[in-house]
Amino acid sequence: MVDIAPTRIAIITGAAQGIGEAIALRLADDGIDVVVNDLPVKKDKLDWVAKAIQAKGRRSLAVLGDATVEADVVSLVEKAVEAFGGLNIMVANAGTIQRVPIVDTTIEDWDRVINVNLRSVMLAYKHAARQMIKQGRGGRIIGAASMAGKKGFAYFPSYCASKFAVRGLTQSVALELAEHNITVNSYAPGIIPTGLTERAEDEKNGGRCSTFLLAAGLPLNVPIGTTAMIAELVAYLVKPEAQFMTG
């Protein structure tokens, strides 16, 4: 195995809750310092995650910002480098979902989902790659795809399109960055109970995530995972042993 520098400083977008929060806490368990990002409306939750990372004995910084805005992503990377001295891991996790039939999809609906799920990933990849190439020590870049990036689901055209696109983006950038010893991968979860998939009506509709499953035309007995399962995969992808896995 080619020797690479230890991967020590991570940025995670959309880290105030759900899968992003679980990844942040899991990477901290492996001795990684974590800069967490989310929208300003999530300030309290984001501060809590940063404090939980610090309680594990790691350095952490909460940076509010919109992952779809290039200036915010540039500033996020700058703040991580300024605070902790570099960037080794980027997890472009921020995402959103909307159920709208194609016949009712407005340009505003479409742009919002595509921007949050795809433009934000492109910006995170771009500015992480610039920093990592400058450092010359390789790196790990990871984006949020989905099972909806491998298979279409009725009534979620923008979500499915954005997640299929994350796979193409990831495979393309993986080839481009291989010569810099930077791996680029994505995770593709099935159904994980989080703010994205849980609804207040779940109890009356048949249990956890039932409202979402019914809306997606999926059976209620579909297997349900945990945020820890995704965090464990990301923890593996940033290990030196995963250097052979890209794209």
Ligand SMILES: NC(=O)c1ccc[n+]([C@@H]2O[C@H](COP(=O)([O-])OP(=O)(O)OC[C@H]3O[C@@H](n4cnc5c(N)ncnc54)[C@H](O)[C@@H]3O)[C@@H](O)[C@H]2O)c1
């Ligand atoms: N939960 C699932 O079943 C599931 C399945 C497949 C893929 N995913 C993907 O995993 C990722 C995380 O999802 P989750 O389930 O934890 O959802 P979540 O809604 O619980 O968390 C997403 C976080 O992203 C943040 N966010 C949204 N827009 C942002 C922006 N512009 N800038 C910064 N932060 C922003 C939100 O505020 C939120 O805290 C998403 O990309 C999602 O599409 C989730």
